[in-house]
Amino acid sequence: MxxxxxxxxxxxxxxxxxxxxxxxxxxxxxxxxxxxxxxxxxxxxxxxxxxxxxxxxxxxxxxxxxxxxxxxxxxxxxxxxxxxxxxxxxxxxxxxxxxxxxxxxxxxxxxxxxxxxxxxxxxxxxxxxxxxxxxxxxxxxxxxxxxxxxxxxxxxxxxxxxxxxxxxxxxxxxxxxxxxxxxxHLQAVTGPIRVGGRDKSVPIDRSAIIAAFEEYNKTGAYPAARPDGGIYTEVPRTGDMWWMMYDCALSDLSSESFTKAEQSARAAAHDYVGVLRRHVPGFENAYLLQTGPQIGIRxxxxxxxxxxxxxxxxxxxxxxxxxxxxxxxxxxxxxxxxxxxxxxxxxxxxxxxxxxxxxxxxxxxxxxxxxxxxxxxxxxxxxxxxxxxxxxxxxxxxxxxxxxxxxxxxxxxxxxxxxxxxxxxxxx
Ligand SMILES: Cc1cc2nc3c(=O)[nH]c(=O)nc-3n(C[C@H](O)[C@H](O)[C@H](O)COP(=O)(O)OP(=O)(O)OC[C@H]3O[C@@H](n4cnc5c(N)ncnc54)[C@H](O)[C@@H]3O)c2cc1C
Missing domain, CATH: 3.50.50.60 (FAD/NAD(P)-binding domain)
Known part of the structure; x- marks a missing residue:
């Protein structure tokens, strides 16, 4: 009861x-x-x-x-x-x-x-x-x-x-x-992620990320809205990469819209780290460490x-x-x-x-x-x-x-x- x-x-x-x-x-x-x-x-x-x-x-x-x-x-x-x-x-x-x-x-x-x-x-x-x-x-x-x-x-x-x-x-x-x-109109939601396994002796090459996503965006399931490789930096004490790359519009505040945004951001995160692994020097052994418990709501x-x-x-x-x-x-x-x-x-x-x-x-x-x-x-x-x-x-x-x-x-x-x-x- x-x-x-x-x-x-x-x-x-x-x-x-x-x-x-x-x-x-x-x-x-x-x-x-x-x-x-x-x-x-x-x-x-x-x-x-x-x-x-x-x-x-x-x-x-x-x-x-x-x-x-x-x-x-x-x-x-x-x-x-x-x-x-x-x-x-x-x-x-x-x-x-x-x-x-x-x-x-x-x-x-x-x-x-x-x-x-x-x-x-x-x-x-x-x-x-x-x-x-x-x-x-x-x-x-x-x-x-x-x-x-x-x-x-x-x-x-x-x-x-x-x-x-x-x-x-x-x-x-x-x-x-x-x-x-x-x-x-609502400001875009974003799925910031943490990426582990990067070779830290190799500086992150923004131009390689941009080039890789120009290719990915032609056929990829979750085209990245950020043309500049996104915002990234190193998470203190861990060396992980903090990366904001997936943005999407939110049409309303219904649970259905949030469900769609969460699921797309999650799938995109897996795709995007795969792109880094295949095309960006230093990311050959990278893996998706964490999406947030929830998508970022602006x-x-x-x-x-x-x-x-x-x-x-x-x-x-x-x-x-x-x-x-x-x-x-x-x-x-x-x-x-x-x-x-x-x-x-x-x-x-x-x-x-x-x-x-x-x-x-x-x-x-x-x-x-x-x-x-x-x-x-x-x-x-x-x-x-x-x-x-x-x-x-x-x-x-x-x-x-x-x-x-x-x-x-x-x-x-x-x-x-x-x-x-x-x-x-x-x-x-
Ligand atoms: C992708 C993204 C990037 C951003 N980048 C930055 C940045 O780099 N630096 C920065 O300073 N800001 C950034 N912001 C903005 C910032 O994160 C938020 O605006 C800020 O966190 C607002 O703080 P808050 O305490 O008002 O709300 P929140 O941080 O959202 O905290 C609200 C809390 O209330 C809890 N809560 C909600 N409903 C209930 C309920 N019914 N009962 C009990 N608890 C409840 C939630 O679980 C949550 O813990 C960013 C936002 C996004 C989405």
Missing amino acids: TTLLSRPETHYDVIVAGGGAGGVGAALGAASSGARVLLIEKYGFLGGAATSSNVLAYCGFFQQGPEPVKAVGGGADLVLNELRALGLNCDPFRSPTTLNWIILLEPEAVKLALDRVLRANGVDVLLHSRVAATTRTADRIEAVTLAAMDGRRRVIGEAFVDATGDANLALVAGLPCRTGSDMG ESRHPPARYELTKEDLLTGRLRADGVARAAWPIEDHTVPGNPTYQAIGGAGYADIPLDCLRAKGLDNLYYAGRTIGADAVAYASVRVMGTAFASGEAAGRAAALQSGSAGGAGQADSGGAGVFWGVKTSV
Whole structure:
């Protein structure tokens, strides 16, 4: 018989749905403000796209330019320190493909570092648990129901953070969400993979990859949309190749469309590594080490926020009194599969994200973090990256803690009282 609410209800100040960069940032922000925090994650590990989709670089920690100027600090620094303790370098690395500053990751280190940093900061974590429903009044969420390994479980909270990337908490709370851009167009999905067995004494020859795929694309079952050999680098501590080559358009958010995308990306991964093995020097013994547990989703659902960051905000580097985090990553648009475009952030090289981007329109105690924050279709292509997600997450967690009354009884979070939030600005 199905177990319904098999455990007694529990009660937290702040409940965070989703354990990616946004959710971890939110949990750390809320906990450091004195809140009792529960983080809920549907997979058996934390990290979000970094660990579930082979997205093996943190972007957004630094501004563009010849030198890496830091844009995000706070709880994210705790994560980087934990990664360093596990032997990861974490120094800014300038991508030879885009010239942007990134931090290269190794997913097993990320999983362990996040377990440790949340435990050390007193956050309760439930893995293998999916937020499946809410109980709410007209303007507040009262509790979430989890589809957990031992059945359904109800957890009561004072404030909530939707850090699910796909706005799954807002969706089940009944908020009307936008799919993709105003035109309903979604940025391309990509299947990043890890390739093992390469002869590391042979430098990777991009021109050989390009030539091999010109041939493959004539008759191959999964023509590669990227004409330039894709984005690749070496995974730290392992020497594996991290390779983003397969992009495809997603027409809608149905399970059928995701099934097709997953299956195509998987089959393409096998084909593509075969192409490397047959045609690219140094890859004679290469093998497909891993596709992600899931395909990389750049864009899905946007829940309603009280303010949407705009393209103009970013292009002018707009600073604001109610700014709570910095957006420093260029606008990286993947509207056309295989053809990313970049636009630089203006002003001082970053723009402020105001608190209202993190506040749900229609529910008083729901906040957004990471991919779910309010942004127009263009600005979204910047703020979605993981460094920025840590920062928006931390701000959302702190705001949620204030609202829950656990942060020294500070009470209702309100962007009108911007000074309060300036004091907790998570950027450096
Ligand atoms: C192919 C690709 C390449 C990219 N490259 C980079 C890059 O190099 N660097 C970079 O910084 N960013 C990159 N990005 C963007 C970045 O990965 C995401 O935008 C970022 O991970 C967003 O962080 P998040 O925490 O909001 O969401 P996510 O990382 O998606 O985390 C959301 C978490 O919520 C969980 N979840 C979802 N629904 C539920 C539920 N109902 N209950 C419980 N848990 C739930 C998920 O399992 C997941 O762990 C890339 C994205 C893609 C797709």
